[in-house]
Amino acid sequence: MALGTVTVDNLNLGQGAVTEVERYFLFIGPAGKNVGQFIALNTDSDLDATLGAPASDLKTQITAARLNGGQRWACVAAPIGSEGDWASALEKAQQQGYSVEGAVITKPVTTAAELTAMNDAAVAINNKYGRRLFILAATPGVTAQQTWSQYVTEQKALVGNLAAPRVSPVAQLHGNDLGVVAGRLANASVSIADSPMRVATGPVLGLGPVPIDADKVPLPSAVRSELDRARISVSQTYPDYPGVYWGDGNMLDAPGSDFQVIEYLRITDKAARQIRPLLIRRVADRRLNNTPNSMAVNTSQLMAPLRAMAKSVKFNGEVFPGDIEPPKDGDLVLEWLSKTKVVAYFKLRPLNCPKDLQANIALDLSTDKTE
Template structure:
């Protein structure tokens, strides 16, 4: 006679939360306390920078202080590592991302100015190396020195720094001229403001003006060797060379930011950082979902399975497209809601599958032209 039995089998639907790495940056540079060089130092909104990074001024402290102010929130969080004098920053980066530290970050901020084209090309090489070795999508945000007001005119400065990026192809590299001494930290913090989406450009004026632009021992406004001040003409010239720079609007209070340009070539989809950020956001999450489907026969070549798994892999797109309504005004999400066909699955063989994902950002006005005329019909 048969014996009745009940067996419970646990099934993992891979519906848990994803790790949130967006808005977490790793700062690398010179540190005031040499005893803490190469140590990974977590920093929060209420951290004492003198205690953690050493008393006195340092590259790390200057840029992180500016970043913390411009993030405009008490949940600011980052990591800092002082690069030893005899060590390459890239090796420090790899050590921080490898086990046992295994940091999850969105970007690395290089506080030591880059001085040659080879050094800037090495930034893209490092980002590619990180993706190959650790399967982590990161961007390198570097800087170049500001003007030498004792020797350079603005024209000579533009020529000098433009030569550093001329011909460089690096979609995962952004370069900031240190015109005020802490420009790098200001924009890095602006990119971590939780009040706005990662799909927003730091150009967004409604985010607010920059806070604390300029360092204590520098002039209020940069000038060249002839005493000429920094103007929007120089700003526009630098932006045209793919630098990311602060800007202002005539007759409008405050200093803001221009595009966060990358060193991607002309016509690239990724010549502004916000496009790269939303794609990386989705890529991190789709990769996690794909790992969960390895050798899982729930993903097979039947029509029913393909349809179910297209919905499964669409999850990051659905989450990124959740908008918010404030006072009956919709605040757009990172991307537009996914539609049928935004995720497609194709079988290349019995054991190899290809998944295509389309991410559709919203349009965003960066140049506004207003046409105005008279209506004299009732005159």
């Protein structure tokens, strides 16, 4: 004999959204107020009240970032003392649960060891907390005692032999270049797959005065080109085209590597952030097994973040592409190494993006007339 029993359970299938950290940056640098604190800022924030009324490097860069970041710009600021202990502030931010896409270190670096330490810190954060981030690092601008030749030599020596693929050095030629490009990267009106070079995004805003060297020569385009070749990010102009724009978001990756520009790193990190919670939910879940049905179902579910990243929008006859190309069959492979260990291999395809355009114009001097 038995009594009737009815139980209704809610099944959590893990179909919700993952909190996005893209375009949300942590600014670390010297300031006159709230040292040792973490300050949430947006477009409405009073920077004098939060960072101190006197001018500071941190406030200068955040002001430029806010101007270039668009209507939805927001960040976290970590004021530090004049000694510039960015590493402690970065680690403390992780301990307090601040998950960001990138850290912006405003105090200019003077040695290659500092850039290496920044890359090591970014890697350590991923190892320890499972959080992926890149670091925008300021390099010094030209001094009143330097010629442009001396300045370029100094900058090339600073980064020349480094392999630091999670660090993007930015030359502080105009005094606020770092904040300008940080805001440009955080602007929600464009995709994270877009290069800061994108002219259609518009010119940079609020860039400081044009620097001059010891010989009173204004910043030449050749200097920008040399710094870009050295993997330092700089602004750029186009002759007879109004406005100042930006060059590539260069990373200190090795030649021939996949992540020499920041947009490739950003889309890969975004995919990793979306995929990681899906894998965590599958720990010791026997619904993921090596049967054909399970492999097909889980392959489809794990590909969902890539399909979402690839979504495009068509408006007024024009297609606005997603972050990546639509995934194809075979872009995810699940490989069982043992009864309890499975490895997933994902493939992402960035869309083509023209950065070097050339036109060839020919005259047609024939006298043939069309009937």
